Amino acid sequence: MHLCRWIHGKRILVLGSDALLLDLYACPGEPERWVGALDRLCDEMGVRSAVLQTFRVSDAQIHMSWVAQDSGTLARRPRLPSRVEDERNPRLTLSRMQRGMNRIARDEDLFDPDDALQLQLQEQLAMIGLGRFIGSLQPLNHDTYLALALHKAVGDGEDFSAEQVSRLSMLVPHFGQAMGLCERVQASAGLSQRLQKHLDHLRCGLVIVDAKGQVQWLNRSAELRLATPSPLKLQGAHLSAHSAEATARLLKHIAMVAATSELGGNWHYLTLGQGPQLLHLALQPLAETSRYVGDASSVLMVVTGVGHEEAIPVAALVNMFGLTTAESLLVDALIRGHTLEQYAQQRGVALGTVRWQLKQVLSKTGATRQAELVRMVLTSAAAQLAVPSARPLSAMGGRPAMALS
Numbered sequence: 001m002h003l004c005r006w007i008h009g010k011r012i013l014v015l016g017s018d019a020l021l022l023d024l025y026a027c028p029g030e031p032e033r034w035v036g037a038l039d040r041l042c043d044e045m046g047v048r049s050a051v052l053q054t055f056r057v058s059d060a061q062i063h064m065s066w067v068a069q070d071s072g073t074l075a076r077r078p079r080l081p082s083r084v085e086d087e088r089n090p091r092l093t094l095s096r097m098q099r100g101m102n103r104i105a106r107d108e109d110l111f112d113p114d115d116a117l118q119l120q121l122q123e124q125l126a127m128i129g130l131g132r133f134i135g136s137l138q139p140l141n142h143d144t145y146l147a148l149a150l151h152k153a154v155g156d157g158e159d160f161s162a163e164q165v166s167r168l169s170m171l172v173p174h175f176g177q178a179m180g181l182c183e184r185v186q187a188s189a190g191l192s193q194r195l196q197k198h199l200d201h202l203r204c205g206l207v208i209v210d211a212k213g214q215v216q217w218l219n220r221s222a223e224l225r226l227a228t229p230s231p232l233k234l235q236g237a238h239l240s241a242h243s244a245e246a247t248a249r250l251l252k253h254i255a256m257v258a259a260t261s262e263l264g265g266n267w268h269y270l271t272l273g274q275g276p277q278l279l280h281l282a283l284q285p286l287a288e289t290s291r292y293v294g295d296a297s298s299v300l301m302v303v304t305g306v307g308h309e310e311a312i313p314v315a316a317l318v319n320m321f322g323l324t325t326a327e328s329l330l331v332d333a334l335i336r337g338h339t340l341e342q343y344a345q346q347r348g349v350a351l352g353t354v355r356w357q358l359k360q361v362l363s364k365t366g367a368t369r370q371a372e373l374v375r376m377v378l379t380s381a382a383a384q385l386a387v388p389s390a391r392p393l394s395a396m397g398g399r400p401a402m403a404l405s
Contacts (some may be wrong), residue, residue, distance in 0.1 A: 020220040028181035034068035042070050045164055048131055049073045049151040056144050062087040076128055090117040100137045104165050107133050126154045134160050136172045146179050198342050204301035205303035213239045213251045231273030241272050257283045258297040316382035327361050335374050
């Protein structure tokens with residue numbers, strides 16, 4: 001019985017009762033299983049060592065990228081000669097790589113007869129109990145390669161059988177597929193981390209919740225708002241409001257939005273609290289509802305505060321609008337609601353000086369009046385980025401990681 005799987009858009013054939021392949025395709029999501037998969041390969045092939053490596057070739061130089069080893073080899077690793085486990089291994093020269101590419105190869109296939117380097121390599125391997133070699137080399141992309149090396153025990157003089165060679169020939173493409181999946185998973189994780197870092201710089205709070213109001217992820221601005229006195233709070237991992245009635249209204253809106261099938265449709269709005277603590281919330285479905293059982297929908301919630309005064313960096317105003325530092329300080333005061341008279345008094349300068357500075361600012365920005373200037377600044381990119389501040393400990397015991405894959 002054969003089982004076909006679709007993984008990342010590719011159809012992969014898996015033998016129905018092949019435990020090694022099941023282990024192998026679990027490794028991209030659980031990297032710690034590489035050791036067990038290689039242990040199983042050692043048992044099947046009757047070898048003492050199994051090593052899987054990726055390396056990159058650049059300007060005729062070989063650079064090791066990643067390695068996985070069976071448990072026995074890991075235990076012997078402190079005794080491995082450096083020329084065996086790194087790019088100085090004589091098997092890894094461009095000419096020998098060409099000989100072993102896309103095939104099952106022995107040392108006799110890679111080295112010329114009576115090659116002194118082959119003899120030296122075999123002597124070094126024998127010192128740590130490793131003997132006869134068989135392996136494969138396959139390209140992963142234009143400059144990266146995957147090498148699989150198997151070694152029998154030093155006292156085992158029997159050659160690999162035709163059945164073992166056939167088995168390894170069948171397994172090698174699957175090792176390549178699994179490694180390709182690993183690279184895509186790692187790339188996705190890297191993108192997730194970079195995106196998390198950028199989203200943490202946004203001034204508005206971003207929260208992802210499920211249909212029952214359980215928080216799945218939040219950015220730093222949201223974490224700060226929920227950690228300070230606020231009409232929106234975290235109780236355990238669930239959102240709550242300042243009163244039972246407000247909490248019921250909030251959860252009702254979240255459930256209604258989660259049930260919406262229109263992805264990217266109209267936003268749903270509500271407010272929480274009052275006065276300086278008033279919050280504006282905008283909700284939108286993050287993923288379309290599904291007919292599959294257990295496939296829960298998520299809601300993206302954008303949170304902004306009315307009474308929060310967060311400074312726009314003076315340097316940002318200088319760079320974005322071509323203002324001087326003094327002019328930027330005046331603009332910062334205006335967007336905080338201060339009058340020209342108040343600013344002049346705070347700075348200890350004449351009102352006429354402040355009015356002249358405002359005239360210069362209006363000329364540089366192209367605004368015709370003070371209200372237009374304030375609106376221009378508050379809608380700029382600089383206004384959307386939060387000033388870095390200390391991050392509180394999450395009430396959930398650590399912020400959940402964003403999953404993009």
